[in-house]
């Protein structure tokens with residue numbers, strides 16, 4: 001019988017405030033509001049120390065794709081840990097799970113032949129950026145080093161991935177940023193389309209990309225990095241034809257394409273990878289999050305055979321990798337997690353429930369302060385504005401984000417809330433009734449905070 005644990009909420013709260021430095025949290029306000037301490041999960045829901053259940057509208061951090069409480073993943077981890085907890089992939093060593101996971105990924109992403117693993121998204125993008133530079137250096141073009149990213153991009157918070165991130169709030173007060181990063185516009189029609197048709201907007205973004213490449217010089221640019229659907233910067237599904245317009249320009253100028261599938265990979269956009277959803281193929285793919293549904297940290301990159309052949313030069317060691325590049329326990333859990341995704345075809349539920357989610361959120365566009373709703377598969381955002389005509393955002397002093405957070409949590413929903421609105425990205429197992437419940441809570445919370 002499952003053991004019933006009793007938690008001392010007051011004590012945990014006190015200890016959290018005394019000792020825990022929370023990421024992406026207003027540390028001053030946290031002292032007043034305190035933590036929600038979560039102790040258990042089942043399906044799309046998580047429970048806190050007081051016994052209150054919440055709908056996990058953000059799947060942890062866009063990552064618990066198979067949902068909570070999958071004890072078979074715990075069993076796989078236990079077995080591998082007991083058999084052989086750790087060996088590296090340095091110096092030509094390997095374990096069966098890391099080899100089997102590389103094989104599995106080469107089947108899921110057939111344009112990639114070789115894979116290296118990490119412990120998360122930022123490490124994956126550091127790896128992707130370094131592989132791009134290394135590739136050009138070994139190809140006799142060491143001056144091709146710049147990384148072309150986009151505004152509103154989120155690629156992680158390590159120094160290289162931070163410089164690739166295009167959200168100013170993450171840069172402020174952490175300077176100097178790593179040099180060699182340049183930015184194109186986000187493909188966000190709501191803010192950046194000056195009234196053109198969708199096709200003309202795509203042509204505008206393609207022309208801007210050409211201009212940037214001309215200005216900087218193609219011979220100085222190693223790679224373009226992009227999330228197929230921008231996530232943490234504000235959920236930006238690209239306009240139709242965007243990737244088809246961008247990829248030939250990069251190819252023409254011999255600029256590698258890095259697809260950051262850290263959020264979009266493993267089913268979230270309605271196919272196993274968003275490169276399938278949008279019909280393009282990157283030279284390097286970075287991934288993390290959904291590969292283990294967050295049950296244990298794991299990330300990695302895949303490269304094309306062409307890149308691998310250059311890396312496998314006779315006279316060099318590949319001097320990059322982390323202690324936990326290919327942790328056997330994480331890789332075993334990754335394999336078992338992918339088996340669940342495939343057995344239950346969860347990308348299909350993401351597509352169907354994603355359409356329902358978008359349709360239901362779009363009904364809220366009539367609300368006087370809802371400026372824009374956008375999404376793809378099971379990732380969506382609702383943007384609030386003070387004035388619909390000018391699209392002016394709310395003054396942060398009004399604390400709209402904190403109020404939306406409090407209003408939705410009170411009603412039993414964990415979503416990502418900030419001064420520009422909500423983002424949701426629930427587990428891919430979410431049911432029809434749960435999608436309705438989530439949107440109803442968002443609507444009630446909007447009414448409470450903005451009237």
Ligand code: PMP
Pocket residue numbers: 119120121122123125154155156157227231232260261262263288289
């Ligand atoms: N890339 C993308 C697209 C992400 O969304 C994230 C995390 N939200 C990262 C990279 C960084 O991943 P991590 O926090 O695991 O380093």
